[in-house]
Amino acid sequence: MATIAAPSKICALVPVKRLGWAKSRLAPHLTTGERNCLAEAMLRDVLDVLSKVPQLGGIAVVTSDTAVASIANDYAAVVIDDLDDAGINNAVRRGQRVLAAEGYAGVLVIPGDIPFLSAQEIELALSTLADCNVVITPANRDGGTNLLGFSPPHVMDPSFGLHSFRRHLAIARAMGLEVVVLPLEGAGHDIDVPADLWSDTDGPAIQTRRLLARLGKDVPPACPGPTQEPLSP
Numbered sequence: 001m002a003t004i005a006a007p008s009k010i011c012a013l014v015p016v017k018r019l020g021w022a023k024s025r026l027a028p029h030l031t032t033g034e035r036n037c038l039a040e041a042m043l044r045d046v047l048d049v050l051s052k053v054p055q056l057g058g059i060a061v062v063t064s065d066t067a068v069a070s071i072a073n074d075y076a077a078v079v080i081d082d083l084d085d086a087g088i089n090n091a092v093r094r095g096q097r098v099l100a101a102e103g104y105a106g107v108l109v110i111p112g113d114i115p116f117l118s119a120q121e122i123e124l125a126l127s128t129l130a131d132c133n134v135v136i137t138p139a140n141r142d143g144g145t146n147l148l149g150f151s152p153p154h155v156m157d158p159s160f161g162l163h164s165f166r167r168h169l170a171i172a173r174a175m176g177l178e179v180v181v182l183p184l185e186g187a188g189h190d191i192d193v194p195a196d197l198w199s200d201t202d203g204p205a206i207q208t209r210r211l212l213a214r215l216g217k218d219v220p221p222a223c224p225g226p227t228q229e230p231l232s233p
């Protein structure tokens, strides 16, 4: 891995699994090729936003996919090899170890599937993390965790998975860490299931919106408007 500049600051840590394996929960709605393109578009949106936040000390992508590594290079992010592809928690722990060794003051874990995040939201997460040990942004919809900040980088282990927001909060509190819950509209919107593709969420998501419009795949909200009743004769 290349040496990262400004190690006293907080580094963004973006775990990304192989594009060909991405977004399996969207399989009923998108082909494998479409999911591959969506994963790339979301990642580009995330990295584009991160590259516009000067307060970040660096951007690191943990992946074992050479295509993802090449995208990371487009945004001057460094690549940490995800040697074993053993899930998001393993990838994050690996990033924590590497970035702690590089001397970073903290890490902000940012999944590659939150394209609606904004630079202002990242700035707010960073300034919040300057005064505590753990920052947690819950997913808007499913009880997950969309941003997870640690200061110092290995202050606690990640525990992503079902209902991870409550679990992260409970672990941090049980450890006596200073923890702040930071709800954020854009960063809180991840794309996991077909209903997540439709959005009135603010936030740039430029590549993602463009791709979905091109595919004609943006879907209506979970609660659609009036059903189409057959017309009376």
Ligand SMILES: Nc1nc2c(ncn2[C@@H]2O[C@H](COP(=O)(O)OP(=O)(O)OP(=O)(O)O)[C@@H](O)[C@H]2O)c(=O)[nH]1
Pocket (backbone or CB within 6 Å): 015, 016, 017, 018, 021, 022, 023, 024, 025, 026, 062, 063, 064, 082, 085, 086, 087, 088, 091, 111, 112, 113, 192
């Ligand atoms: N490096 C790495 N990243 C991972 C791994 N598993 C998940 N991620 C990333 O973690 C983030 C959140 O993952 P998920 O929401 O579960 O995304 P996903 O695995 O593509 O979606 P599903 O297949 O539907 O579960 C995404 O950026 C993923 O690429 C892994 O084994 N290694």
Ligand SMILES: O=C(O)[C@H](O)COP(=O)(O)O
Pocket (backbone or CB within 6 Å): 088, 111, 113, 139, 142, 143, 144, 145, 146, 159, 160, 161, 162, 163, 164, 165, 190, 191, 192
């Ligand atoms: O803890 C979580 O939120 C999940 O493991 C990762 O996020 P997801 O909701 O996008 O799958």
